[in-house]
Amino acid sequence: MSGSSFRRIGVMGAGAWGTALANAAARAGREVVLWGRDAGAMADMAAARENRADLPGIALDPVVSPVSDLNLIADCDAVLLVVPAQACREALGHLGSRMRAGMPVISCAKGIERGTRAFMSDVIAEALPGALPAVLSGPSFASDVAAGLPTAVTLAARDGALAKDLAQALGSSTLRLYHSTDVRGAEIGGAAKNVLAIAAGIVAGRKLGASAAAALVARGFAELMRFGAAYGARPETITGLSGLGDLILTTSGPQSRNFAFGRALGAGEAGAGKLAEGAFTASVLVEMAAAKGVDVPVSAAVDAVLAGRLGIDGAIEALMARPQRAE
Numbered sequence: 001m002s003g004s005s006f007r008r009i010g011v012m013g014a015g016a017w018g019t020a021l022a023n024a025a026a027r028a029g030r031e032v033v034l035w036g037r038d039a040g041a042m043a044d045m046a047a048a049r050e051n052r053a054d055l056p057g058i059a060l061d062p063v064v065s066p067v068s069d070l071n072l073i074a075d076c077d078a079v080l081l082v083v084p085a086q087a088c089r090e091a092l093g094h095l096g097s098r099m100r101a102g103m104p105v106i107s108c109a110k111g112i113e114r115g116t117r118a119f120m121s122d123v124i125a126e127a128l129p130g131a132l133p134a135v136l137s138g139p140s141f142a143s144d145v146a147a148g149l150p151t152a153v154t155l156a157a158r159d160g161a162l163a164k165d166l167a168q169a170l171g172s173s174t175l176r177l178y179h180s181t182d183v184r185g186a187e188i189g190g191a192a193k194n195v196l197a198i199a200a201g202i203v204a205g206r207k208l209g210a211s212a213a214a215a216l217v218a219r220g221f222a223e224l225m226r227f228g229a230a231y232g233a234r235p236e237t238i239t240g241l242s243g244l245g246d247l248i249l250t251t252s253g254p255q256s257r258n259f260a261f262g263r264a265l266g267a268g269e270a271g272a273g274k275l276a277e278g279a280f281t282a283s284v285l286v287e288m289a290a291a292k293g294v295d296v297p298v299s300a301a302v303d304a305v306l307a308g309r310l311g312i313d314g315a316i317e318a319l320m321a322r323p324q325r326a327e
Ligand SMILES: NC(=O)C1=CN([C@@H]2O[C@H](COP(=O)(O)OP(=O)(O)OC[C@H]3O[C@@H](n4cnc5c(N)ncnc54)[C@H](OP(=O)(O)O)[C@@H]3O)[C@@H](O)[C@H]2O)C=CC1
Pocket: 013, 014, 015, 016, 017, 018, 036, 037, 038, 054, 082, 083, 084, 085, 087, 090, 091, 108, 109, 110, 111, 140, 141, 142, 143, 275, 277
């Protein structure tokens, strides 16, 4: 299949990222079906030609069709899966037997499933055994992509030709996709950086200073490298867009919802109530690191704070009091 064979793209999940990717796929010349589970909200979106709740002020491209009928997704040539990580299995379950074998299903969610410790490509393989799992991940805020600002991300599939074709089908003059066969590496970066972005937000909210913020990013990246190596990621993926690239983006400021969530925690304020995937991933990532004997002190501190085992000041003290070691 060449890039142009993916004539019709289905997007499952009509939140901020799903809507932005629908517009991006339209810009790449595809027909797009944007599916959301709330029939009323999808009818409103179709009438207003805008996702007023999640991406206000951005017009839906004319070729994007907002729908609430999953049969219309099953008819597509490839599907972007853009619901929160903990909801992916359930959402795919509804697609189930309607889907044809050999359909590429591209995870755009950034997280690890709690309980099962499954990465998103494994969730796709388990929920839809006939599908071809792929991953799209990298530094890309929905509002930037939707506004057509220049963005570059990674698209990984086990079959290199498929990754290349999908990258060609979805890429445009404003969204550049690098193809890769390192599915695991691409999904690890996106999941782990969210936990580290919460830590960066806590540092900002607690006003610990720019030096602490830089140390956090560098030591956070060291633990991302260790975790990635233990779970089979290639080093060049972790140092690429979906690893270091996304870590830099989301530890830089409150445009990241994970950073904003952490900053509110650090400042002792209530959060904005938006999705912060790192809050769901922290505990399972720490469990998985422990299972492989990998040291992830920053993520462990975030998990301990979120679970109420440590206060923020206690977590900072514990990080600073760790035994001295070689860098
Ligand atoms: N926003 C961004 O900039 C980026 C986000 N991502 C990732 O994309 C994923 C989605 O994020 P985003 O779109 O921003 O989140 P939003 O909170 O904006 O939207 C999530 C959407 O998923 C829907 N949803 C939730 N649970 C289910 C379910 N069980 N079945 C069907 N639909 C469901 C919600 O529907 P409802 O409103 O009915 O609850 C909502 O439309 C996350 O993993 C995030 O990390 C990745 C890159 C960039």
